[in-house]
Amino acid sequence: MGLAIATGLWLAYSGMIALCLGLERHYKQVWGRPPSSSRRRALRATGWLALAASFAASVAAWGWAMGPIGGLGLVSLAGLALVLVLPYQPRLAIGTAVAGWPVLALATLAG
Amino acid sequence: MKQKTITQSLSWLHTWSGLLFGWVLFAIFLTGTLAVFDKEIDNWLRPEIPAHSLDSREAAQTALDYLQARHPHARTWNIGLPNERAPTLSVSTGEQRRGGGQALDPETGELLQVRETAGGGFFFRFHFTLNLPRLLGIWVVGLAAMAMLAALVSGIVIHKKFFKEFFTFRPAKGQRSWLDAHNATGVLVLPFHLMITYTGLVIFYLIYMPAASDALFGGDREALNRALRGMPEQHAGQGRQPPQEVAGPAPLTALPPLLAEAERVLGPLASLSIHNPGRGDARIEVRPLLGNRIELTKGQSMVFDGVTGKVLRAPAESRPSLLTQRVLAGMHFAQFGGYPMRWLYFVCGLASCAMIATGLVLFTVKRRRRHDGEGALGAALYTGAERINVSVVAGLALACVGLLWANRLLPFELAQRGGWEVRVFFLIWLATLLHACLRPWLRAWQEQLGLTAALCLGLPLLNVVTVNRGDYIPLEVTILVIGGLLAACAWKIGQPAPERALRVRTEVN
Amino acid sequence: MRRERGATRPQGLQTVNLSWPMLSRIVAAVLGGYAFTYAFTAALARLLPLQPADALIVATVLSFAVYTGAILWAFACRSATRAWAGLALGVPLALIGFWPQLLERLG
Incomplete structure (x- = not known):
């Protein structure tokens, strides 16, 4: 259960980052140049997919009755964390999402 | 404009x-x-209550032993059980239904001197x-x-x-x-x-907006509650009212199997009350811990015959509309999902x-x-x-x-x-x-x-x-x-x- | 944004602008809105094709959304008079909700 929730949280965070970078202003904020329109579309699609996967992970962890509540909560908090870190350390905000996945994979293997 | x-x-x-x-x-x-x-x-806020590793059945037995020794003539014994979140085992006598009571040491079965506190x-x-x-x-x-x-x-x-x-x-x-x-x-x-x-x-909801209850039930809460439970007479006669004739003495059934059955039906247990202990008409009421599901199960319980250990009343399933309200309330209480x-x-x-x-x-x-x-x-x-x-x-x-x-x-x-x-x-x-x-x-x-x-x-x-x-x-x-x-x-x-x-x-x- | 504010001071930024229409709107929202919601809930519970207990729960659980809507209506519509006019719809709703009681009263 803990692992499913951690996966859900990380998917939510990664999804929020992808959605965020799918907006021109924030892409510029992080990389200093505007995104191509195909990249923007890809980022947005990835973002929504990740959020959907996060929702699925929550349902897997809590079941159909409680899962949606937990899933919405995870997405909210992931978004809030991103918004708070982004203006201070934009690269760190993205690095965390990337670095989280190997950690999660290790935890899965270990557990 | x-x-x-x-x-x-x-x-x-x-x-x-x-x-x-x-x-x-x-x-x-x-x-x-x-x-x-x-x-x-x-x-x-109650540091005097020790952590322990007893499960709720063992703790209940400890509390029962204490009550039998110290309060053999009380009409009702109440036992609050420890759980995952709180190690407190409490006992009280009389009509006190929830909370309160004195803390027992689950290991020794002695009363604990716990500081009086406003509490969490x-x-x-x-x-x-x-x-x-x-x-x-x-x-x-x-x-x-x-x-x-x-x-x-x-x-x-x-x-x-x-x-x-x-x-x-x-x-x-x-x-x-x-x-x-x-x-x-x-x-x-x-x-x-x-x-x-x-x-x-x-x-x-019914305190804030009594309109529908006023319109459909003339504000009669008793009638409303009966309609909500969907069982008109059964509930009124049960539990609370003292029986007409006093039953003779009879030994109490063993608690552990009874609690095991209750746990199977209700999930983790919060508390139990034993009415008329030691008599032929003894009743044991067991209440679940909130949080086995989203539905706010406050007020739900299961009643056993205190002598034979048979189930007298299983917990009522809520009708869908009431379930909706209870699920909404339960979403607020957040007792589910661990x-x-x-x-x-x-x-x-x-x-x-x-x-x-x-x-x-x-x-x-x-x-x-x-x-x-x-x-x-x-x-x-x-x-x-x-x-x-x-x-x-x-x-x-x-x-x-x-x-x-x-x-x-x-x-x-x-x-x-x-x-x-x-x-x-x-x-x-x-x-x-x-x-x-x-x-x-x-x-x-x-x-x-x-x-x-x-x-x-x-x-x-x-x-x-x-x-x-x-x-x-x-x-x-x-x-x-x-x-x-x-x-x-x-x-x-x-x-x-x-x-x-x-x-x-x-x-x- | 700042420029706009300087030009047409929005009401939210003034203190002593508690004019009569505004006061009227507040009363309409809080009391009128509650009365309207009360009537609406009673009528809805009466009209829903469910058993009384179910209709009561559904109508009452929804009532808070209705009240919120009524409050917003009182502030969003063009004038305080209109706000009251809208909430006056509560009267026929109350008649629907309480007609058995009303008939009893009348004879």
Whole structure:
């Protein structure tokens, strides 16, 4: 259960980052140049997919009755964390999402 | 022009309902957020209760042995069982149904000398009654919740363009930053805000809106309850009423198998009551712990024959409509989904607090440099709002942690010790208001946040110095983190004053 | 944003603008809105094709959304008079909700 929730949280965070970078202003904020329109579309699609996967992970962890509540909560908090870190350390905000996945994979293997 | 007027008047609604009810809403949300961990706080407040590894069946047997030895003639025995969140095993006699009672040592079966305390339940009760008389408090909190709903929905309408600026937060830019922070905490956590406010209203739905019950049942609650249970006569005759003839003596059935059966049906158990123990008409009523499912199962129970151990009444399944209401109420109580869900509610609750607090600050920041033109009344209002903000936000946090300190520092034997803890809570809160009125505005923020941070950071130390027992690592780590964050806030307020003044000036021009 | 404010001071930023129409709107929202919601809930519970207990729960659980809507209506519509006019719809709703009681009263 803990692992499913951690996966859900990380998917939510990664999804929020992808959605965020799918907006021109924030892409510029992080990389200093505007995104191509195909990249923007890809980022947005990835973002929504990740959020959907996060929702699925929550349902897997809590079941159909409680899962949606937990899933919405995870997405909210992931978004809030991103918004708070982004203006201070934009690269760190993205690095965390990337670095989280190997950690999660290790935890899965270990557990 | 028409469009603009609508936005304007909704923004008026948002601003003023947000300000006037924001103060009481902050208090409701902060104590509600703490109440997510009410049992854990309660454990901290009763350090005399030892941790143990007994399961609920063994603990129940211990309690039963005690009651049989000490209160053989009581009409009713009540046993509160320990669970995952709280190690307390409590016993009482008589019609006391829930809570209260004396704590037993689950290992030795002896009474424990536990300090009298307001307990973690204080935050829970304050959350929905504000410590007012119960019904009055429920109405005030309900009114505030309606104001919250109105402010949320009007906020969505007037801030609608901020959905486009979903991820935008521009720190250290004065008013702009406060607005960003208010929007970010409001918009991103919006599902939680709406859910928690609406489900809060649904808990007391028939108190707040008795219209349908007046129209369909003529306000007759008895008839209504019978209709809700869908079993007209059965319930009325059961349990509470004393039987006509007194049954002869008969030994009580063995508890463990009975509890095992109850656990199989109900999930983890919270408490049991044994009516007429030692007699032929003994009844054992077992109540489940809330949180095996979302549905708020408060009031549900299973009744056994105390002599034969047979099930007399299985828990009633709620009809779909009632289930809906109970699921909504259960979503508010957050007793389901275990600790991960509890943490989610806690952090989302903090985000709600942050949204309300940033909204309150935004109100004064927006008007801070503009109230010269508003006359004396306007100036007085804004100054007053600034002071109250300090006391409501920082002062309440100080009062909450102050209650924990009072729990350790008040003398053990003090009469009405629990009442004194509450008194300390309110005295501190009042003192913060005075302090906020006397000190310069920013200094007041800084000092109150700083003191709160110091009390949070010192709490583990206080525990070691005063009682030096108990294992509270999760709670203490949490409170250290909160203390650290508050200290950072206090430090930040003290820091870039010249820069801030400059920025305000350039923004005005 | 700042420029706009200087030009047409929005109401939200003034203190002593508690004019009569505004006061009227507040009363309409809080009291009128509650009365309207009360009537609406009673009528809805009466009209829903469910058993009384179910209709009662559904109508009452929904009532808070109705109240919120009524409050917003009182502030969003063009004038205070209109706000009251809208909420006056509560009267026929109350008649629907309480007609058995009314008949009893009348004879």
